[in-house]
Each structure stands twice: as C-alpha cells, then as structure tokens.
Amino acid sequence: MKIHEYQAKEVFGRYGVPVPVGAVCTTSQEVIDYAVKLGKAIVVKAQVHAGGRGKAGGVKIAKTVEDAQLAADAILGMDIKGFTVKKVLCEPAIDIKDEYYLGVVQDRALQTNTVIVSAAGGIDIEQVAEETPEKIAKHPIDPITGFQTWHAWDVAKRGGLPPAAIPGAVKTLRGLVAAYLASDANMAEVNPLVLTVGGEIIAADGKMVIDDNALYRQQALQGYHEGSDEDEIEAEAHRQDIQYVKLDGNVGVIGNGAGLVMTTLDEVTRAGGKAANFLDIGGGAKAELVRNSLEIVMMNPRVKSVFFNIFGGITRGDEVAKGILQAYDQLNLKLPIVIRLAGTMADEGRRLLEGSPLIPAATMQEAARKAVELAG
Numbered sequence: 001m002k003i004h005e006y007q008a009k010e011v012f013g014r015y016g017v018p019v020p021v022g023a024v025c026t027t028s029q030e031v032i033d034y035a036v037k038l039g040k041a042i043v044v045k046a047q048v049h050a051g052g053r054g055k056a057g058g059v060k061i062a063k064t065v066e067d068a069q070l071a072a073d074a075i076l077g078m079d080i081k082g083f084t085v086k087k088v089l090c091e092p093a094i095d096i097k098d099e100y101y102l103g104v105v106q107d108r109a110l111q112t113n114t115v116i117v118s119a120a121g122g123i124d125i126e127q128v129a130e131e132t133p134e135k136i137a138k139h140p141i142d143p144i145t146g147f148q149t150w151h152a153w154d155v156a157k158r159g160g161l162p163p164a165a166i167p168g169a170v171k172t173l174r175g176l177v178a179a180y181l182a183s184d185a186n187m188a189e190v191n192p193l194v195l196t197v198g199g200e201i202i203a204a205d206g207k208m209v210i211d212d213n214a215l216y217r218q219q220a221l222q223g224y225h226e227g228s229d230e231d232e233i234e235a236e237a238h239r240q241d242i243q244y245v246k247l248d249g250n251v252g253v254i255g256n257g258a259g260l261v262m263t264t265l266d267e268v269t270r271a272g273g274k275a276a277n278f279l280d281i282g283g284g285a286k287a288e289l290v291r292n293s294l295e296i297v298m299m300n301p302r303v304k305s306v307f308f309n310i311f312g313g314i315t316r317g318d319e320v321a322k323g324i325l326q327a328y329d330q331l332n333l334k335l336p337i338v339i340r341l342a343g344t345m346a347d348e349g350r351r352l353l354e355g356s357p358l359i360p361a362a363t364m365q366e367a368a369r370k371a372v373e374l375a376g
C-alpha cells in the first residue's frame with residue numbers, strides 16, 4: 001500500500017526524522033488561510049500516489065498570498081499520471097542549498113533491507129543508478145547487528161554527503177530505518193533531504209510503501225488506505241476476501257491453490273491465449289464461494305471464456321460442480337466454461353455436470369486449448 005507524502009512525514013516524524021510542520025488542504029480557501037496565517041513563502045504540493053510531481057507541475061512555491069491562491073487553483077483538480085489531485089500539502093518554503101537522496105528498500109538481490117544514500121538528490125534515483133551508479137552508496141542491514149549509528153555515518157560518507165550534512169543525515173537515516181522496520185514497509189524514501197541555506201537538515205519529501213500482507217498488524221496505518229486507487233473488481237474481490245488479480249487477457253481463470261492457478265495462467269499462455277485474471281478459491285471451497293468467484297470473474301467485460309482448473313484435495317469436486325451450476329442458474333451465464341476436474345469427488349462432480357452447458361476436459365492442456373479457442 002502506497003501512502004501519501006504527508007502521511008509518510010507523519011510516520012517519519014514519530015521516529016525522529018526532521019520533517020516540516022505543514023497542513024493538508026482540500027480547497028483553495030484553506031491554502032489561502034494557511035498562507036495568511038504563516039505570513040511567509042509556502043510550498044504547495046499535490047498529494048497523489050505518483051512520483052515526479054515536481055516535473056508535472058504539482059509542486060509550486062508561493063511567495064505571496066496571491067501566488068498561494070494561484071498555486072492552489074492550478075494544482076487542486078490537476079491530473080498527474082492518471083490521478084486527480086484532491087489534496088495538497090502546504091508547508092513553509094525551504095531555502096534550499098543542496099539536495100540528497102536517502103532510502104531503505106527490500107533488496108531482493110542482496111536479500112536484506114538495504115539503505116541507499118546519494119549526494120545526487122532531488123532527481124529520480126533510478127536515473128542516477130543507471131547513468132552514474134558510482135554516486136550511489138548502499139548498506140545492507142545485518143539483521144543481527146541492526147542498523148547502528150556508525151553504519152549510518154559510513155554510508156552517508158560513502159554516498160558523498162558533505163561534512164555539514166552528515167550529522168543531520170545520520171539522525172534522519174536512523175529514524176527512517178526505524179520507521180521502515182516498525183511499519184513493515186517495503187520502501188521508505190526521503191528525496192530530497194535538503195541542507196538549507198541556514199545549515200539545517202530537513203526531509204523535504206517523504207514516500208513509503210507498506211507491505212499489504214502485514215497490514216493486518218499495522219492498525220495505525222490502516223486509516224491511510226484509500227480504495228480509490230484500486231481496480232473496481234479487485235476492490236470488490238477484496239471485500240469478499242477472494243484472492244483475485246486482474247490481468248489484461250480474455251480467458252477468465254479460476255483454480256484452487258495459488259501454485260495451480262499460476263500454472264493455469266502459464267498453460268493459457270502456452271495455448272496462445274491471455275488470461276483475464278488470477279483467482280484462487282483456496283482449499284476446501286464451498287459451492288457459494290465458487291458461485292461468488294465466478295461472479296467476480298464475470299464482472300470483467302473482456303472475459304470471453306472461463307477455465308476452471310480444480311485439483312481436488314480438501315476441495316471436493318462435487319462442491320465445485322454445485323457452485324458452477326448455482327452460478328449458471330442465478331447469474332444467467334452465457335459464456336462457455338471449460339472445466340478440468342480431478343481428485344477428490346471428481347467423478348461425482350462430473351456426473352452432476354452431465355447435461356449442463358459446461359465443457360469438460362481431461363487434462364489441463366486440453367482445457368487451456370479449448371478455453372483459448374472459445375475466447376476467440
């Protein structure tokens with residue numbers, strides 16, 4: 001789950017990262033009121049789940065109240081990479097002398113949480129990594145020793161930060177890593193960390209991504225969830241606790257067990273087709289869940305055929321068959337459904353389906369071929 005800059009700054013601030021004190025506004029009037037109250041230059045920043053807001057015109061400095069109004073009018077309602085700006089963060093403008101990059105990510109190659117520092121801040125870190133990788137310093141965090149002050153000191157120096165920025169960067173790094181670990185994040189980033197003309201260190205931007213699988217134990221962060229970014233069908237599946245991921249093909253896929261469903265997606269591709277989704281009904285699914293799952297798959301108008309791939313273990317073939325028949329009755333289905341049913345109670349299931357419009361298949365490969373053919 002991505003969270004907004006102002007939310008990331010709330011979290012970072014709790015762990016000792018020096019963040020500006022700002023206000024979230026949803027109307028131009030609120031921005032004007034903030035500018036009047038502050039009585040000096042402000043920065044107005046679009047709050048959307050997309051990076052590169054600066055380049056897109058979503059970050060503006062306003063020296064006067066009139067400028068603040070113009071900035072608010074320009075940014076509120078603006079579209080940034082497909083997201084409409086509904087909120088802006090207003091903060092006192094910073095007199096920036098220098099900009100740096102600090103981040104923590106789950107590094108799959110190094111198999112650790114890894115701290116990244118670069119003196120080339122303010123710009124896209126991916127671009128720095130590609131064009132001038134020597135400007136990036138990394139520190140893989142040892143899970144036994146943890147991230148200590150001397151580690152922060154060392155990586156900040158290797159990242160090329162000047163002496164004036166190092167004490168502030170060390171404090172920020174320690175706070176950032178603490179916030180990252182405590183929040184079950186996959187990524188936490190300050191870009192830029194700024195050195196002000198006055199010699200202060202401030203986190204001018206903040207970004208954090210929380211591991212969705214840990215949200216159940218991150219009570220404090222659940223309030224940050226915004227359904228609107230989610231695909232409509234995925235959101236409905238979520239509400240029903242159904243494991244569904246939308247894809248861009250036209251063969252609907254339902255199976256039991258994540259591994260089997262992944263294999264099913266591969267088989268559809270091998271047969272020359274493209275899957276419309278991933279849907280795992282899990283182990284021991286009852287008829288009602290089968291029915292609801294079909295309903296979710298059918299919500300996608302691109303679906304032209306459905307491939308049911310069930311290997312009965314604790315899932316019973318007759319329950320699956322009952323669910324599909326229920327769905328046929330209740331949902332008035334017109335699409336061809338190909339089913340491969342094997343394992344526990346598969347014979348009973350197949351008997352139940354006799355005379356129905358369902359298309360049986362003996363193997364996964366045969367089912368994939370048929371489903372792809374029927375999808376056109």
Ligand code: GDP
Nearest residue numbers: 043051052053054055059093094122191192205
């Ligand atoms: P991003 O483009 O989405 O990463 O948004 P940022 O918050 O990083 O802002 C982009 C750029 O705007 C920063 O790199 C800064 O150069 C500039 N910026 C942001 N806040 C301030 C501020 O308070 N004062 C000044 N002068 N520049 C700022």
Ligand code: MN
Nearest residue numbers: 122191192205
């Ligand atoms: Mn930034």
